[in-house]
Amino acid sequence: MKRTNENLGTVSMQSVMYMANYGITDKLNVMVGAPYVWTKASAGTLHGLNGVQDISLFVKWKPLSYNFNSHKLSLFVLGGFSAPLTDYVVDFLPMSIGLGSTNLTGRAMVDYQYKWFTATGSAAYVYRSNVEIDRESYFDTEMHLTNEVKMPDAMQYQLRTGYRGKYLIAEALLSNWTTLGGFDITRNNMPFPSNRMNSTQVGASVKYTLPSHTNLSFLGGMNYTVAGRNVGQATAYNVGAFYAFYFNKKKSK
Amino acid sequence: MKKKIGYAIVSGLVLVSVIVACSKSITGRTDELAALVPAKSDIDAGTWKTVLLTSPTEFPVAAPGATTTPDYIAQVNEIKTWQQDLTSEEQRIVKFWSAGAVLRWNEIMRELVAKHNLPPYQNPDGTYPAPNANNPLAYPQFPFANPPYAARAYAYISAAQYDALVAAYHYKKLYNRPAPYKVDSTLKVLIPKNDLPSYPSEDAAVIGAAVETMKLLFPGDQDYIQAKAEEHKRARIISGANVRSDIEAGEALGKAVAQKFVARARTDRAGTAGGNSAMWKGLEDSCIARGEEPWYSLEIPKRPPMLMAFGKVRPFLFDSLTVISLRPSAPPKVQSDLMKKETEEIYQYIKNPKREHIAIVHYWADGVGTYTPPGHWDAIAAEDFIKLNFSEVRWARNMALLNMALMDAAIVCWDAKMYYFNPRPTQLDPNIKTLTGIPNFPAYISGHSTFSGAAAAFLGHIVPARKADYDAMAKEASLSRMYGGIHYRSDCEIGLTVGQNVGTYAVERAKIDGAGN
Numbered sequence: 173m174k175r176t177n178e179n180l181g182t183v184s185m186q187s188v189m190y191m192a193n194y195g196i197t198d199k200l201n202v203m204v205g206a207p208y209v210w211t212k213a214s215a216g217t218l219h220g221l222n223g224v225q226d227i228s229l230f231v232k233w234k235p236l237s238y239n240f241n242s243h244k245l246s247l248f249v250l251g252g253f254s255a256p257l258t259d260y261v262v263d264f265l266p267m268s269i270g271l272g273s274t275n276l277t278g279r280a281m282v283d284y285q286y287k288w289f290t291a292t293g294s295a296a297y298v299y300r301s302n303v304e305i306d307r308e309s310y311f312d313t314e315m316h317l318t319n320e321v322k323m324p325d326a327m328q329y330q331l332r333t334g335y336r337g338k339y340l341i342a343e344a345l346l347s348n349w350t351t352l353g354g355f356d357i358t359r360n361n362m363p364f365p366s367n368r369m370n371s372t373q374v375g376a377s378v379k380y381t382l383p384s385h386t387n388l389s390f391l392g393g394m395n396y397t398v399a400g401r402n403v404g405q406a407t408a409y410n411v412g413a414f415y416a417f418y419f420n421k422k423k424s425k
Numbered sequence: 426m427k428k429k430i431g432y433a434i435v436s437g438l439v440l441v442s443v444i445v446a447c448s449k450s451i452t453g454r455t456d457e458l459a460a461l462v463p464a465k466s467d468i469d470a471g472t473w474k475t476v477l478l479t480s481p482t483e484f485p486v487a488a489p490g491a492t493t494t495p496d497y498i499a500q501v502n503e504i505k506t507w508q509q510d511l512t513s514e515e516q517r518i519v520k521f522w523s524a525g526a527v528l529r530w531n532e533i534m535r536e537l538v539a540k541h542n543l544p545p546y547q548n549p550d551g552t553y554p555a556p557n558a559n560n561p562l563a564y565p566q567f568p569f570a571n572p573p574y575a576a577r578a579y580a581y582i583s584a585a586q587y588d589a590l591v592a593a594y595h596y597k598k599l600y601n602r603p604a605p606y607k608v609d610s611t612l613k614v615l616i617p618k619n620d621l622p623s624y625p626s627e628d629a630a631v632i633g634a635a636v637e638t639m640k641l642l643f644p645g646d647q648d649y650i651q652a653k654a655e656e657h658k659r660a661r662i663i664s665g666a667n668v669r670s671d672i673e674a675g676e677a678l679g680k681a682v683a684q685k686f687v688a689r690a691r692t693d694r695a696g697t698a699g700g701n702s703a704m705w706k707g708l709e710d711s712c713i714a715r716g717e718e719p720w721y722s723l724e725i726p727k728r729p730p731m732l733m734a735f736g737k738v739r740p741f742l743f744d745s746l747t748v749i750s751l752r753p754s755a756p757p758k759v760q761s762d763l764m765k766k767e768t769e770e771i772y773q774y775i776k777n778p779k780r781e782h783i784a785i786v787h788y789w790a791d792g793v794g795t796y797t798p799p800g801h802w803d804a805i806a807a808e809d810f811i812k813l814n815f816s817e818v819r820w821a822r823n824m825a826l827l828n829m830a831l832m833d834a835a836i837v838c839w840d841a842k843m844y845y846f847n848p849r850p851t852q853l854d855p856n857i858k859t860l861t862g863i864p865n866f867p868a869y870i871s872g873h874s875t876f877s878g879a880a881a882a883f884l885g886h887i888v889p890a891r892k893a894d895y896d897a898m899a900k901e902a903s904l905s906r907m908y909g910g911i912h913y914r915s916d917c918e919i920g921l922t923v924g925q926n927v928g929t930y931a932v933e934r935a936k937i938d939g940a941g942n
Contacts, residue, residue, distance in 0.1 A: 175546065178725035179725055217857075217863050219775060219858035219910065261783055263787060305787070306784045307790070307795075308454075309796065310795070311539035314536065315532065315539055317453035317456075317804070318451055318454060359564065361793060
């Protein structure tokens with residue numbers, strides 16, 4: 173069942189993220205990031221929250237790739253870790269800036285490219301640790317006399333396809349997050365970190381690298397929730413800039 | 426070399442995830458309790474002062490059959506048959522219920538309150554539907570177990586259990602039928618033995634009283650309640666604590682006593698506490714007539730104030746005239762400098778809230794979907810009582826007095842709220858954004874403060890070693906409402922004092938009810 177909540181209006185979440193991406197070899201890449209997040213409701217009286225959210229670290233490894241004619245097929249394996257950097261408030265959804273769990277992610281990704289055409293599919297399993305909340309009891313589908321909340325794990329799937337040139341990448345995306353367990357919000361209740369939060373989103377993203385300064389690239393994108401359960405129907409926009417440091421080039425001089 | 430590092434990182438992550446994944450199950454604070462071993466038998470509890478019963482013999486319990494009869498021996502054999510092949514589920518229920526009947530049924534009440542503490546969603550025309558006790562499963566489900574409703578439910582169920590146990594202990598002493606394990610020394614017993622006569626069963630008296638009062642208070646949860654009752658009775662028989670006739674006599678007594686409480690509940694004016702739009706308008710108008718700015722609902726669409734006539738409900742510890750005499754004097758005038766100062770103080774708290782303040786707000790919020798502040802105080806009391814090894818009847822007496830004090834605190838508090846009809850801080854300064862939901866009723870006096878003052882005053886009498894802790898907790902619960910942006914200092918400080926005044930009635934009663942301390 174979908175509902176609107178006039179006592180919240182539209183809840184907005186803004187974040188600024190610092191991300192570093194380090195290519196150890198051609199086949200091994202490490203990405204680290206940490207966002208600062210603000211939440212705000214357009215109506216009602218609830219106070220917004222803000223703070224540094226989770227640090228995330230991903231290792232991306234390309235164990236296999238095939239080239240035949242102009243076709244290129246690659247397999248990637250990603251391992252990720254994320255954990256809260258601060259003791260932010262978890263149990264004040266939808267105003268919380270995050271869910272507070274420490275996550276371990278294993279992702280397999282297949283990438284296909286033919287000339288400028290590209291298609292990528294991936295699936296990930298996200299292990300989520302239990303979280304602690306500020307109160308000593310809670311009701312999900314039964315009473316729990318503890319501040320510890322069991323967080324269900326989740327699967328994430330993504331398909332992206334589009335144009336991949338030397339300087340411009342433009343793709344359409346379809347992604348899905350499915351929580352493996354959890355419970356539904358009862359009618360007119362507050363959301364809770366261990367809800368069964370599922371969502372399917374469609375979106376687009378663009379990345380452009382300056383031909384004159386190839387170490388500088390810009391990206392932008394948006395996505396829209398087309399189906400969901402226990403989540404808000406969100407529209408998200410992102411913009412960013414990357415500056416690449418070419419360590420290896422210097423060495424090869 | 427670098428590739429090997431990559432392998433190591435990936436395999437390390439996989440390993441860590443496997444290790445952590447094994448330890449996700451959670452344990453509640455009362456999941457693994459040892460069996461209750463009462464420090465005192467309280468065998469003379471049949472003389473303790475009851476709440477509604479005119480005497481412990483008001484509902485007669487027939488004399489039990491002799492322990493030498495074939496009927497009794499057959500009942501002992503029923504226990505032995507159960508015990509021959511115990512499943513792990515049977516062992517689990519024996520352990521679970523042996524922690525204490527009053528404790529476990531208190532937890533069940535709290536669970537039902539948390540399940541039902543959900544305000545109805547609005548109709549398409551902007552009005553709000555009211556739950557209907559005669560059709561409890563239709564939306565909005567009955568009850569909406571908000572704090573006053575919950576306080577009253579806890580009080581009736583606890584007080585009915587107490588009166589049922591006073592009567593049960595009277596007959597225990599009178600008939601002095603020994604427990605089955607005293608009669609048949611070959612009987613295995615799965616719980617600690619004691620010398621308390623087993624007829625009628627104290628556990629079954631608690632069950633009967635709980636089930637019967639819950640039919641009125643939680644009419645849509647009968648399947649769950651009856652299943653718990655059956656499980657509890659079975660656990661007592663399996664464990665060897667009671668024969669079937671102990672259970673049957675106790676349950677019948679508990680149900681009969683509870684009828685008296687149900688009859689009172691039907692006429693205590695809670696049925697009309699929801700009020701109506703004319704009453705709402707009247708409260709607003711009389712506030713304006715006093716030259717004040719009235720409370721307005723800050724919800725969209727505007728919701729009627731919660732249980733606007735709850736202040737008229739009949740209290741347990743005093744009469745309705747005393748409710749009015751306990752009403753505090755007026756809050757600072759809305760236009761006064763003092764009120765401006767108090768509003769500014771709240772704005773300063775919420776402008777850049779401290780993390781430790783938010784933790785306090787949420788620790789004590791006990792809002793939507795929780796067992797409410799009275800339930801929180803029951804939880805605090807229960808976790809302390811567990812350590813004190815009270816007999817079942819003493820558990821029930823302390824819970825009954827605590828919950829009657831909490832219900833009466835709700836009545837006195839709601840009387841003041843509706844009488845003064847004072848706005849919330851956010852109404853006077855819309856820049857005050859709140860760290861928990863704004864309760865949909867007037868501010869003065871704070872419900873959390875009134876509940877906490879009453880509970881701390883009573884618990885400090887029952888557990889004197891913890892008096893300072895209870896007072897500190899009450900103070901923190903009270904302050905949490907200022908940190909959260911939903912109450913002024915006057916609401917909280919005067920609320921605490923009014924609550925303490927209500928709690929004193931429970932203390933005075935405890936001094937003379939024959940139970941001692």
